[in-house]
Amino acid sequence: MDFDSKINQQSNFFTILIHLSLILFIIISFQWSPKNPYFSEVELWDAVPTVTKKSAAPPKPQSIKKETVVKKVETQTPKNTSKEAEINLKKKKQKALEDKKKKEEQIKKVQEDLLKQEQIKQLQNQLLEAEKIEKLQNELLEQELKTAEQEIITEDKKQTKRIALEGDKDLEAGRNNGELDKYKALIQQKIQQNVNNNLCGLDFLSLSFEISLLPSGELLSDPLLKESSKNPSCDEAVERAIFQSEPLPVPTDPKLFAKLKKLKLKFYPNGQPQ
Amino acid sequence: MKKSLVYVSLLSALMAGCSSTPLNDAAEPGAAGTPNSLEESLSLDKLRSDSLLTQRSVYFDFDKYEVKPEYQDIVNAHAQYVADHPNAKVTLKGHADYRGAHEYNLALGQKRSVSVKGAMNVSGANDDQIETVSYGEEEANQNCQGNECSQDRRVVISYEVE
């Protein structure tokens, strides 16, 4: 019994540890800010963004809900003296003015209330949004935790499953890999046609460049020589081939393009020994 | 008078400057001695009239140096002559057709001469009476077509006295 509980304790301890460190890793590596350091400052869109009017409703003109104070001017018979009438009229006028003022104040108050309500509402919405995002992130976290767990525990099973599913065209992941390979092959073909190995002598040398691409297929900057062939003329000739191959064939799907926007090109200008 | 002297010396200086190094042809190997005694000792009349001895060329196949059977008689005749006349000196000059490298053809022509010499040795001719040289393709017909070229693949037998 003792032995069993000991094992239990250990396994509990380790599962907690694993979970904790997984969370730690995911937190560390998860990109909280969507900033991509490799792109320039320019915002790139697939299409012209439609302007979404998210501004507050335009201030309504004050006159809409104007309550027309219908003044009923009583046409009294002038029985009293004109002075009395005047005073009465004055009083009436004053009263009307006061009423008007009051009404205006009321309207103002109502509008203020409305505004306040709107603001509250906005805030509430924002809160809701924030809550939503938090919820989403939490969900994602959970998901990743789950998948990471699965990967660690059933790594072998997944491998065999993947191999078995490779031929299965209905698998979304499988389809994506095929597309990726297709574009890699297109890029490889286009550059290979331009490789002039005349300046690369007769030995079996190799060299590699790293390139960064724009969605147009053009180079973001000069290719970066990672491994030289030790023959500078050959390095230069291969770099020229890369330039001459612009624009490279790249997918329009942004997710797929993202996998190809940085590439390592390994060259064997004289082929490889048989 | 002075002027023309100057002109002439100037001209000659110019010509001397412009000229390349000319060569003098080597003196022909000459034979000294009285014709009559030589003729007798060398039986020149025989050399000039005998049906076999008047034939001076031995022909070869492409890139080959062995004496073909049809030329054996000629070679033997000359070998006999040389053996019989210790004063006689014979030169075997080998040639090749124009195809291939100059130096290799020089060597091939030489090998042909040496081959004829070997055949003559067998018939009794002495080595110190025979000289073998080669001209390779240098006298060949550069324009020969097909069978024509066989004319160039030969060894020419010539005697010092001639």
Next chain:
Amino acid sequence: MKLIKFFILNLCLLAITQTQAIEVIDILGGKANELSVAVTPFVGDETNNIHNVIKSDLTRSGFFRAINIDAVKSFPKNIEDVDFTFWSALKSELLIIGKVEDNGDQIKVTYDLVDVFKEKLITTLEFIGKKNQDRQIAHQISNLVYEKITGTPGVFHTRVAFVKKIDNKKFTLNVSDMDGYNSKAVVTSTQPIISTRWSPDGEKIAYVSFEKKKPVIFVQNLKTGERKLVANFKGNNSAPAWSPDSKKLAIVLTYNANSQIYLMDADGSNIKRLIRSRSIDTEPTWSPDGKSIFFVSDRGGGPQIYKMNLDDDEAKRVTFEGRYNVSPRLSPDGKLLTFITMEQGSFRVAVQNLISNQVMKLTVGKNDESPIFSPNGHMILYSRKLQGEKAEIATVSLNGLKSVKIDVGKELTQEPTWSPFDF
């Protein structure tokens, strides 16, 4: 503990999968192509010689292809004038521009080598010389461009020598610029001259002459014009080959036997037998390190090329393709062997890689002879016979892309040799 290890390993796996994975594409092979270059007339060059010489030089090498610029009206003087869009539209990868300033009897020539794709200046230089040195200056520019792009020094300033047969009765040994200009006779004879060999120190040419009614060997000093008869032994004297230090000559003597290879000092003294055989041994040539001699022998039946190290007496066979392989010469780095191979009756220039033993045929024939490497090993000079009694000398690039005649006139021209870099 096992569990801890398992734990750490999987953390690492996570860490790795969290970093951004970059796709790798392998690109194998390529095509040997010439680099396209636009060589524009130098502004101020009255004779238009300079850019034409540069264009011929670079094209001959087999590394460059000159863009047709006949339709272009005006040419830039320097990099600031260059319209890159225009030149890249013409599909020119490189651009050579320049200007010539006339200073009385002197000229100042400036050139710019421009990278059209990168839109930048690669290199520039200024030359000052006499007006009649314009071709030399152009050759220097070709050399600089060549070295910048290929990493190997150019040979466009070097000289060649060759034999001309004039009117069927005169033979001359001539020396000219590598492109055939400024040809001058250094020997005139009524008898054939063959097997010319420029000494590695650049001072002398050895050759075989038939002036003594049989082949003998001369060595001629190019500066003084003095010629010395170094080999006149009994029988044939031929096939002189300079040792890399120019102090010795391997030659072929026959005495009264087959051709055999001997060694002597360059002045004709200290003659000794080098190779002993009962067959034809001829056409010796030295390896650049001076340690071996390659030669032709028919000891195996037909002529093949063999190699012998000077410190042992063993001859090893080098050529195995075909039944007729002659005229061996080594490349300056000793890695390649050029020779003439006969294939179905056609004599062609071939090159064999001495490490892989792969053989490439560089010319189609039909009657090619005497191949020799350029001082930088990138081209081969040879002679080719044509219909009738005609022959000419030409260069072929090592990549086989370009074969260009060296124009020295209509006369039958053969037996060429190449000067070293310095002469």
